[in-house]
Amino acid sequence: MIKCRSGQCRNLLYYVISEEDCIGCMACKRVCPTHAISGEKKEPHVINQEICIKCGACMEKCQFEAISLKSDYKVSVMAN
Numbered sequence: 001m002i003k004c005r006s007g008q009c010r011n012l013l014y015y016v017i018s019e020e021d022c023i024g025c026m027a028c029k030r031v032c033p034t035h036a037i038s039g040e041k042k043e044p045h046v047i048n049q050e051i052c053i054k055c056g057a058c059m060e061k062c063q064f065e066a067i068s069l070k071s072d073y074k075v076s077v078m079a080n
Contacts, residue, residue: 010054013071017058019044021066028058028067 017028017037022044029037029045036052039045047058047067059067 013054013069014049015047015052015054015056015059015067016070017045017047018066018068021064023064023066025064027061027063031057031061033057 022039024039024042024044026039026041026045029035029039032052033055034051034053036048036050037045037058038048056069059069
């Protein structure tokens with residue numbers, strides 16, 4: 001596992017629930033410590049990025065692999 005040396009990498013990551021893969025079982029919603037996940041039973045759920053603490057509990061709990069970790073981080077390559 002790669003560790004972030006600056007301790008800021010977590011700010012660049014976010015979790016997303018796939019509408020196609022989420023069956024609305026509510027397992028992720030029940031384990032979220034900040035109640036950042038909303039949705040009705042048998043309907044796709046959504047993560048509120050404003051209150052998500054990025055702990056990963058939702059992704060670990062999802063049996064359908066409907067939750068993924070994304071990054072806004074863009075790498076720029078400078079020409080020499």
